[in-house]
Amino acid sequence: MDNIPNTGKILFCGLPSSGKTTFLGALSYLTDNDEVEKDFELIGLPEQRLFFQKLSKDWVGCSQMQRTSVASSDKIAMHLQRGDKKIYLEMPNLSGETWQRLWTEHEIDKSLLLELEKTPHIALFIHIDTIVVPMSLDDQLDISGINPTAYSSAPWDPSSHTPTQVIIVDLLRKISGYISSENNKKKLAIVLSAWDTLGKKTVPSKFIENEMPLLHQYLSCKFDFDIVKIFGVSAQGGDISTPEGVDSLLEKNNPSERIKIISDEGEHSDLTKILSWLLDA
Amino acid sequence: MKCTNPNCNFDIDGVCIEGKENGECTHLESSSEVRLITPDSISLDEDIDDDSITNEEVKKKIHGQLPLSIAEVQERVRSRKGKFIAFVGPVGVGKTTLISSIYDAFNKTHELPVLFGGSDTLYAFESLCHLARIPSRASKVETPRTSSSEGVQFYHLAVKNEQNLRQDLFLSDRAGESYEEVSGDISLGNDLIELSNADLVLFLADSEKLSVNSSRHTTRLQTNTLIKSMVEAVPELKLSRCCLLLTKFDLVLGTEAEQLCRDEAERIIKHVSEKTSCHIDILTIAARPATPEFEKLYGFNSLVSLMSVAERISKKTEPRNYHTERSFQNMELIYG
Numbered sequence: 133m134d135n136i137p138n139t140g141k142i143l144f145c146g147l148p149s150s151g152k153t154t155f156l157g158a159l160s161y162l163t164d165n166d167e168v169e170k171d172f173e174l175i176g177l178p179e180q181r182l183f184f185q186k187l188s189k190d191w192v193g194c195s196q197m198q199r200t201s202v203a204s205s206d207k208i209a210m211h212l213q214r215g216d217k218k219i220y221l222e223m224p225n226l227s228g229e230t231w232q233r234l235w236t237e238h239e240i241d242k243s244l245l246l247e248l249e250k251t252p253h254i255a256l257f258i259h260i261d262t263i264v265v266p267m268s269l270d271d272q273l274d275i276s277g278i279n280p281t282a283y284s285s286a287p288w289d290p291s292s293h294t295p296t297q298v299i300i301v302d303l304l305r306k307i308s309g310y311i312s313s314e315n316n317k318k319k320l321a322i323v324l325s326a327w328d329t330l331g332k333k334t335v336p337s338k339f340i341e342n343e344m345p346l347l348h349q350y351l352s353c354k355f356d357f358d359i360v361k362i363f364g365v366s367a368q369g370g371d372i373s374t375p376e377g378v379d380s381l382l383e384k385n386n387p388s389e390r391i392k393i394i395s396d397e398g399e400h401s402d403l404t405k406i407l408s409w410l411l412d413a
Numbered sequence: 414m415k416c417t418n419p420n421c422n423f424d425i426d427g428v429c430i431e432g433k434e435n436g437e438c439t440h441l442e443s444s445s446e447v448r449l450i451t452p453d454s455i456s457l458d459e460d461i462d463d464d465s466i467t468n469e470e471v472k473k474k475i476h477g478q479l480p481l482s483i484a485e486v487q488e489r490v491r492s493r494k495g496k497f498i499a500f501v502g503p504v505g506v507g508k509t510t511l512i513s514s515i516y517d518a519f520n521k522t523h524e525l526p527v528l529f530g531g532s533d534t535l536y537a538f539e540s541l542c543h544l545a546r547i548p549s550r551a552s553k554v555e556t557p558r559t560s561s562s563e564g565v566q567f568y569h570l571a572v573k574n575e576q577n578l579r580q581d582l583f584l585s586d587r588a589g590e591s592y593e594e595v596s597g598d599i600s601l602g603n604d605l606i607e608l609s610n611a612d613l614v615l616f617l618a619d620s621e622k623l624s625v626n627s628s629r630h631t632t633r634l635q636t637n638t639l640i641k642s643m644v645e646a647v648p649e650l651k652l653s654r655c656c657l658l659l660t661k662f663d664l665v666l667g668t669e670a671e672q673l674c675r676d677e678a679e680r681i682i683k684h685v686s687e688k689t690s691c692h693i694d695i696l697t698i699a700a701r702p703a704t705p706e707f708e709k710l711y712g713f714n715s716l717v718s719l720m721s722v723a724e725r726i727s728k729k730t731e732p733r734n735y736h737t738e739r740s741f742q743n744m745e746l747i748y749g
Contacts, residue, residue, distance in 0.1 A: 238536070239472045266520045267547045285551045288543040290536065295520060302535045306475060346520045346529055353530030353573045 140411050141222045141250060145307065146257030147299065148228030151325025151367060153200055155257065156208055156225060157191030158367040158391050159403045160184045163210060167388035172404040175218065176211035183225070184208050192387050194368070194378045200227040214408065221407065234306050235299045236290045248310040253410040255321040258300060260364075261329050263343065266295040297344040308356035320357040321410050327364035327394055329371075335396050336362040363406055364394035480537045480566035483606055486583050489533075489569075495581040498720050499607045499653075501643060502617030503635060504589035507660045507700055510556040511617070512568055512584050513541035514700040518713055519570075525710075526718045527572040530579060534569045545701065561588035565607050574721045582720060585611075595646050596639050602646020609649040613656065613723035615716075616640050620659040620697070623677040624670035633677050637684050644689040654723040655693045657682055658716070663699035663707045694719075 144152045163174040177184060183206045190197055200206070207224040224247060234240055286293075308318060324336050334342070340362055341348045351360050369390025371377035381390055391401045476485075489495060500508040516538040519529035532538065544551050559566075567583045574580050585607035595601045608614060616639065622632040636657070644650050657678055665671045675695075682693040696719065698712030 234475070235536070238476070238478045239474050242471050242473055245473060266517065266542070268517070268542075268545050285544065285549050288540055288549070290539070293543060293546070293548040294539050298520070298535055298539060301531065302477065305531050305533075305535075306477070341523070345523050349519060349523065349529040350531055353528050353571075353579070355530045355571060355573075355579060 138218070139220045139222075140253065141224075141247075142253040142255055142407060142410055143226070143247060143251045143311075144223060144255050144257060145226070145231050145303065146228060146259075146323075147232050147296070148199075149262065150228060150257035150259045151323065151365070152228070152257050153187065153197040153225060154191065154367045155323065155325070155365065155403070156223065157187040157197055159223075159407075160188035160208060161192050162388045162391060162401075162403050163212070164188060165388060167386040168391075168401045170402050170404045171408040172212040172214050172219075174210055175213045178209045178211075180209075184210070191368075194372045194381050196372065200225055202227045202229045212404070212407075219411065221411075231303060232291060232299070235294070235302050240306070240310075245310060248307055249312060252312045253319065253321075254307065254311060255323055255406065255410065256300065256304065257323045257325055258296065259325045260339070260343075261326050263296045264292070264294065265343075266298075295346075297347040300344075300347055301350045304350070305356055315413060317358040318356065319359045319410060320351075320361075321406055322351075322360065322362045323406070324362065324364045326366065326368075328366035328369070328392065330364075336364040336394060337396055339364070361395065361409055364392075365403075365406075366390075366392040367403070477533060478536050480534050480568055480586065481583070483565065483567070486567050486569075489581065490583075493579075493581055495583050496720070496723075497583050497585065497607065497611045497613075497725075498723075499585045499611040499614045500617060501592055501608070501614060501639070502589060502660075503593055503639065506589065506617040506619050507556075508589065508617055509541060509559050509586055511658075511660065511698070511700045512586055513538060513545070513556055515584070515713070515717065516568070516570065517542050517545070518710055518717075522710065524714070526714055527574050527580070527721050530571040530573050532569050532571060534567075538568060559586055559588045561590045563588065564591075565605075567607075572721065580721060592639060592643070596642040599642050599646035602643070605643070605647050608643060608647040608653070610725075611650070611653040612725040613654045613720060614643075614650060615656050615658045616643075616693070617658050617660050618678070618681070620662045620674045621664040621670075623659070624665045624674035629673065629677050633681055636681050640681070640685045640691075640693070641688055644685075644691050651689075651691055652726040654719075654725070655691055656719065657693050657695050659695065659697045661699060661703075662697040663702040663704070663711060666697075666699075666707075666711075 144155065146152050162168070162170070163172065187197070187208070189195075207222055209220070209222045212219050212221055226244065226247075230241065230244060304320070311318065322336075322340070324339060327336070330339070340351070351357070354360075368381070369384075369392065370381045372381065381387075384390055389401055391403060393400055393403065393405065481489075486495065500512060502508055516532070518525060541556060543549050544556060565585050565587045567585050570582045570584065572580050572582060587605075587607065592605075595605060602608075616636065618632065618636045622628040640655075640657075659674065659678055662674075665674045678695050682695060685691060685693060696712060696715055698716055699707060702708070702711065
């Protein structure tokens with residue numbers, strides 16, 4: 133039934149604080165505990181498993197996930213099974229700065245280059261609460277009716293002044309040139325993190341269409357990626373910045389049920405479905 | 414000392430663009446503090462040559478920080494056909510502003526007739542847009558001026574057209590002074606490579622200047638002279654689709670001045686057609702309207718459609734006589 137390879141690697145890319153580590157924390161706990169229906173079952177961990185355990189512990193305790201250092205070579209690895217098919221899956225945990233440097237410095241670590249060349253599976257993370265939008269001075273006048281005040285103009289800072297969708301498009305264009313492809317088709321999963329913070333009811337693909345038109349057009353053209361799926365993910369399940377928020381999350385008997393994944397097809401708690409979608413040929 | 418305002422050349426000519434005395438202007442900084450915010454393709458091209466290894470052996474430099482040079486464009490069109498759009502006009506008419514506004518329109522809307530599919534010059538586009546955006550804290554919308562020392566540079570847009578086909582558009586940008594120089598000495602026209610290969614040439618004229626008595630005659634004369642000189646200096650331009658693009662049209666639309674502006678534009682294309690037998694269309698546009706009430710993206714759909722459909726007339730080329738029979742040398746002559 134399965135047409136997935138025996139070994140796989142998924143690269144999680146995204147700007148700093150885009151939710152990559154929280155996702156890995158939730159995934160570590162979810163795979164190791166049978167609390168919800170899953171596509172993949174965990175059948176074993178490699179000898180080096182400290183990082184996996186730490187992420188799982190931080191996540192289930194609702195602790196703030198530690199920021200990934202630029203020099204990090206940590207990775208999560210696990211033996212998974214779906215039906216009769218077994219797979220050894222590696223997921224390196226690279227810092228957001230590593231990815232951001234592709235935009236700000238236009239340079240790429242050779243080690244990252246090697247990772248990309250061996251990886252056909254990319255999951256891109258966007259934190260929906262920290263999106264920088266391309267607001268022009270005319271928009272300000274439109275909205276407030278007030279002319280912009282004359283300050284000393286600020287020089288362009290590529291990392292903080294650039295709209296998020298632009299950096300993401302640039303990042304995707306660059307990595308698409310390096311990654312390997314299966315059957316000449318390049319696949320991309322987009323994870324919209326902190327989906328629970330979105331006030332209005334919508335589906336992830338509509339969110340991209342409405343809030344990030346440049347990215348939406350880029351993905352629709354399919355010049356660089358042939359198959360794209362967009363997921364809204366609440367990996368933490370709620371707000372852990374307040375004691376009340378933490379209490380409410382810890383009240384749940386089955387922590388895996390904190391996880392919410394929304395795609396155009398519906399809602400569930402199984403993060404391994406995203407891996408499954410990526411790995412399916 | 415250098416000025417943080419990219420429009421001011423204080424470090425070169427010692428003149429403050431705001432008319433302040435040395436030391437009074439708060440925008441001045443010592444050179445070491447100034448950040449590169451405008452593309453500077455000529456001096457840095459060699460440094461970012463494709464995929465060259467940086468000093469740090471562990472890192473690899475990747476292209477994309479600056480507009481493309483002609484060599485970089487040629488490299489791209491060898492593997493995939495490109496479409497060349499040239500923006501021609503005097504200083505301050507809004508060539509660079511229009512280029513950045515076309516890009517910025519894709520950032521904000523799905524309503525254009527083609528879809529944005531990517532760009533090799535996103536970083537350069539973004540640096541152009543900065544002074545029109547809120548984070549710049551600028552008091553009015555501005556675009557960094559293109560310097561004549563930069564020569565010609567190209568901005569890239571990959572789009573999917575209405576027939577669902579990919580098109581790679583290369584938008585050329587060159588300082589207005591350079592075109593004015595060629596107007597005065599057409600022997601300099603050999604350097605205008607963006608015109609000899611263009612699918613579409615947009616001659617820009619300021620609508621407001623064409624519509625008031627104090628400037629309409631000189632603006633019409635200047636535009637006539639510019640177009641005629643370009644056609645004479647670059648004869649291949651007759652194979653391109655040509656268009657007179659009336660910029661800042663928001664300032665005249667719906668006013669008494671509108672008809673005068675349109676009449677002057679008609680006089681220009683009639684005069685130029687008679688003198689050069691070059692057919693020219695007229696389009697109107699407001700890249701950055703002065704008032705918020707004005708229709709957003711006025712004229713963009715027509716312009717982007719034209720950019721997508723315009724095609725250079727293919728000319729049957731005569732067999733070329735090469736200086737030598739040697740194959741390799743002939744290939745060099747063909748591919749340059």
